[in-house]
Each structure stands twice: as C-alpha cells, then as structure tokens.
Amino acid sequence: MQNIQEKFSDKVKHLEASAIREIFKLLAKPGIISFAGGAPDPKLFPKKELAEIAADVLNNQGEVALQYGVTEGYAPLRQWVIDRLTNQGIISEKDATIIVSGGQQGIDLAAKSLLNPGDGVICEEPSFIGGLNSFRCNNAEIYGVPVEADGLDTDKLEELLKAHSNVKILYTIATFQNPSGITMSLEKRKKILELAETYDFMIFEDNPYGELRFAGEDVPTMKSMDKNGRVVYFGSFSKILSPGLRLGFVSCDPALMERMIICKQVEDVHTNVLSQMIAYEFVTRYDIDAHIGKLRQVYGEKCQLMMEMMDKHFPSCVTHTRPEGGLFLFCTMPEQYDSKAVMQKALEKGVAFVPGATTMIDDKASYSTFRMNYSTASKEDIIRGVQTLGEVLKEVVGE
Ligand SMILES: Cc1ncc(COP(=O)(O)O)c(C=O)c1O
Structure with missing residues (x-):
C-alpha cells in the first residue's frame, strides 16, 4: 500500500524512532566503545542462579508458571514488593501496588488513565525518552522545566503552573536522574508536594535507579511524604536484577490503580508469570541486598573512573555532573556546539554516547549536552574511550 503513513493515528504519527535505537545500529560496527546504552552491566x-531457578520453577511449578496469571501480579512477588516498599517507608496501607511489565509500562498505564488530549504534563529537561514518548502518545501538551544541580528548578515550575491551568501531571526522576545523574534535594521534594496541593496536580515519581546509591546519603522519596495520594510511584527490577525479565511495579491511590489494572488487561492481560516466579525465587533464596551491594560497588568504581578520566582528558570548558548513584552522567559543552555533530565525529573514532536532543521535549533542536553511561563498558574501555572522546572534543571545542 502506498502512503500508509496517512493512515497513522495522531497518537503515533509525530513520534520519531528513538535516536538511541538509531545509534544502536551504528554500534554494530566492531570495536566501537559504547557509552550510549542505558543497561546494567550484563x-x-x-x-547461574537464575538458570537453576528457571529449571526448578518449570519442573516443579510449571502448571502455574505457564498458565494465565492475575493482572495485579504473581501474589508472592507482589506481596514481597509491598513488604519491601513498606519497610523502606515508601508506601503505606493506603496505597495499592501491582506488578507491571517494566516500569515503562507503569508510566504508560498511569498516563493513559489520567490524560485527555491537551492535558498538560510537566517534565524535567532533560528527561527519559520513554516517559516523554508515553506523554506524546497520550496527546499531552508537554512543558519542560530545567534540571539544576539539586533537581528541577522549582521557581520555573511554579511559573509554568501559574501560566498553564491544564497541568495534570509532573513527571520526575528525582533520584539519580536519567540522563543527568542528578538527585533532587529534600527541600525541593517538599516544595513540589506543596505545589501539587496548591495547583492540584499528580506527581509521577519514577525511581528505577533509587537502590543504586554508591555515595552520599539517601533522600526520602516523595511517595514517602505523600499524604493525599498525589504521588504515583514507579519502581523496577530492571536495574537491580535483569531488564530482560521485564518486571516493574507501581504504587498509587487504589481508585487510580483500578483504572490502571483495566488498562493493563487491554495491553497485555498480565505480566509474564514465569519471569515473576523466577524473580520471586531469586529474592527469597538469595540475598538481594548483597547483590545490590555488589552492583553499587562496581557502578561506583566505574563512575569514579569515568569522572577521573573526563577531568584528565576533556577540555576544561566541557563540564559533567557528579552522580551519587544510578548509571549516567551528563556532559555540557559550550552552547554553540551541537552534540549530534560531535557524535558523528566520535563514532568515526570509535566512541558512542547519547546526544542531548533525545532527552529533550523539542528533540529536533541542537543541544550542547550529551549522556554518558558508565555501567556497561569495561574499565579498560572507559579509560580508552574517554581519552579518545577527549581528543574529539578538543578538536571541536579547543583545549
Ligand atoms: C527513568 C527511567 N524510567 C523507566 C525506565 C524503564 O525501565 P523498565 O521498563 O525496564 O523497568 C527506564 C529505563 O531505562 C528509565 O531510565
């Protein structure tokens, strides 16, 4: 059929293929050192543990593992998540919690349940492309608020709220933000909760990296301070166990959750039962906190190494954030330079990163920022790759 594009829905016709996915195609070139991914260290x-558990589950509980499950999630895993979030002080008995097919699905179910076309969503800039695309698909009007060293700019947020009465949702990755690595201060979290009361909006607190702290002190989640059911909290097993299992969870007001469960029934009926059973057996047979401790240590070392290499090899006018956890740090060149153009040069020299444009609401404009992931490359590749990138940056922006 010719011109099938004309038949595309308004929901999807403006979506661009993720530039990150386009970059992944180039990464197939042998020898490329990639800092572009967003994945955990494989x-x-x-x-070994998961292989044993998978065989055991299929052999001994196969009739459950291979059967349809309930939409809310495999009951033992769901209860384990509820107990963990309760013990961490994040949720209370007022909240409903379900298992979803990754935190990404949770964001989309909540967006679908709340947004009418033209409703306003305020997002951090930069932000996570999966969240942005979900709001785009739900025909939201998206407004950006800049991220500062201690989290989103709450003065700008209030200006936006005064200017736009259609705002229904604020989407924030308050802890070890993707892509900036920045963590929002406690004061700003409290301020946002106050603003949510004054201007009557919901807060989407997306926290897939919160358990990956390797420096500094924990900051309470907004959900833990949420008195009136304004916060929808998204968590994930992707970064603490495995993204391929596709397991996440959502906690929020029970009435909203009821809508989300119906939406999930439309989308995928329920989350993969086998995955849920494997994860449950892992967290009960093994010490998940010891496992997370190991992840924190390795990511902390790799982040430190990447920062040291950047400080040594990058031109002094290229700055970077100093994350206390998570998987990313964010670099900023002087504003006249476009990181997409620099990316092409870096790829020619065998190094990849994510240009800032993919993390912005207007993803067609030029930005002088880029995201660097430190979790997947080996330490040797971090040393070599950052040095090479430093040479490319010096060619572009000078010493
Ligand atoms: C900020 C943020 N939210 C949500 C997700 C989705 O994670 P998943 O669907 O694998 O749980 C990601 C994944 O990279 C992310 O960076």
Whole structure:
C-alpha cells in the first residue's frame, strides 16, 4: 500500500524512532566503545542462579508458571514488593501496588488513565525518552522545566503552573536522574508536594535507579511524604536484577490503580508469570541486598573512573555532573556546539554516547549536552574511550 503513513493515528504519527535505537545500529560496527546504552552491566546478572531457578520453577511449578496469571501480579512477588516498599517507608496501607511489565509500562498505564488530549504534563529537561514518548502518545501538551544541580528548578515550575491551568501531571526522576545523574534535594521534594496541593496536580515519581546509591546519603522519596495520594510511584527490577525479565511495579491511590489494572488487561492481560516466579525465587533464596551491594560497588568504581578520566582528558570548558548513584552522567559543552555533530565525529573514532536532543521535549533542536553511561563498558574501555572522546572534543571545542 502506498502512503500508509496517512493512515497513522495522531497518537503515533509525530513520534520519531528513538535516536538511541538509531545509534544502536551504528554500534554494530566492531570495536566501537559504547557509552550510549542505558543497561546494567550484563556481567553482573546472576546467570547461574537464575538458570537453576528457571529449571526448578518449570519442573516443579510449571502448571502455574505457564498458565494465565492475575493482572495485579504473581501474589508472592507482589506481596514481597509491598513488604519491601513498606519497610523502606515508601508506601503505606493506603496505597495499592501491582506488578507491571517494566516500569515503562507503569508510566504508560498511569498516563493513559489520567490524560485527555491537551492535558498538560510537566517534565524535567532533560528527561527519559520513554516517559516523554508515553506523554506524546497520550496527546499531552508537554512543558519542560530545567534540571539544576539539586533537581528541577522549582521557581520555573511554579511559573509554568501559574501560566498553564491544564497541568495534570509532573513527571520526575528525582533520584539519580536519567540522563543527568542528578538527585533532587529534600527541600525541593517538599516544595513540589506543596505545589501539587496548591495547583492540584499528580506527581509521577519514577525511581528505577533509587537502590543504586554508591555515595552520599539517601533522600526520602516523595511517595514517602505523600499524604493525599498525589504521588504515583514507579519502581523496577530492571536495574537491580535483569531488564530482560521485564518486571516493574507501581504504587498509587487504589481508585487510580483500578483504572490502571483495566488498562493493563487491554495491553497485555498480565505480566509474564514465569519471569515473576523466577524473580520471586531469586529474592527469597538469595540475598538481594548483597547483590545490590555488589552492583553499587562496581557502578561506583566505574563512575569514579569515568569522572577521573573526563577531568584528565576533556577540555576544561566541557563540564559533567557528579552522580551519587544510578548509571549516567551528563556532559555540557559550550552552547554553540551541537552534540549530534560531535557524535558523528566520535563514532568515526570509535566512541558512542547519547546526544542531548533525545532527552529533550523539542528533540529536533541542537543541544550542547550529551549522556554518558558508565555501567556497561569495561574499565579498560572507559579509560580508552574517554581519552579518545577527549581528543574529539578538543578538536571541536579547543583545549
Ligand atoms: C527513568 C527511567 N524510567 C523507566 C525506565 C524503564 O525501565 P523498565 O521498563 O525496564 O523497568 C527506564 C529505563 O531505562 C528509565 O531510565
């Protein structure tokens, strides 16, 4: 059929293929050192343990594992998540919690349940492309608020709220933000909760990296301070166990959750039962906190190494954030330079990163920022790759 594009829905016709996915195609070139991914270190997956558990579950509980499950999630895993979030002080008995097919699905279910076309969503800039695309698909009007060293700019947020009465949701990755690595201060979290009361909006607190702290002190989640059911909290097993299992969880007001469960029934009926049973057996047979401790240590070392290499090899006018956890740090060149153009040059020299444009609401404009992931490359590749990138940057922006 010709011109099938004309038949595309308004929901999807403006979506661009993720630039990150386009970059992944180039990464197939042998020898490329990639800092573009957003994945955990595959060497740290507990493969042997999961293989044994998978065989055991299929052999001994196969009739459950291979059967339809309930939409809310495999009951033992769901209860384990509820107990963990309760013990961490994040949720209370007022909240409903379900298992979803990754935190990404949780964001989309909540967006679908709340947004009418033209409703306003305020996002951090930069932000996570999966969240942005979900709001785009739900025909939201998206407004950006800049991220400062201690989290989103709450003065700008209030200006936006005064200017736009259609705002229904604020989307924030308050802890070890993707892509900036920045963590929002406690004061700003409290301020946002106050603003949510004054201007009557919901807060989407997306926290897939919160358990990956390797420096500094924990900051309470907004959900833990949420008195009136304004916060929808998204968590994930992707970064603490395995993204391939596709397991996440959502906690929020029970009435909203009821809508989300119906939406999930439309989308995928329920989350993969086998995955849920494997994860449950892993967290009960093994010490998940010891496993997370190992991840924190390795990511802390790699982040430190990447920062040291940047400080040594990058031109002084290229700055970077100093994350206390998570998987990313964010670099900023002087504003006249476009990181997409620099990316092409870096790829020619065998190094990849994510240009800032993919993390912005207007993803067609030029930005002088880029995201660097430190979790997947080996330490040797971090040393070599950052040095090479430093040479490319010096060619572009000078010393
Ligand atoms: C900020 C943020 N939210 C949500 C997700 C989705 O994670 P998943 O669907 O694998 O749980 C990601 C994944 O990279 C992310 O960076």
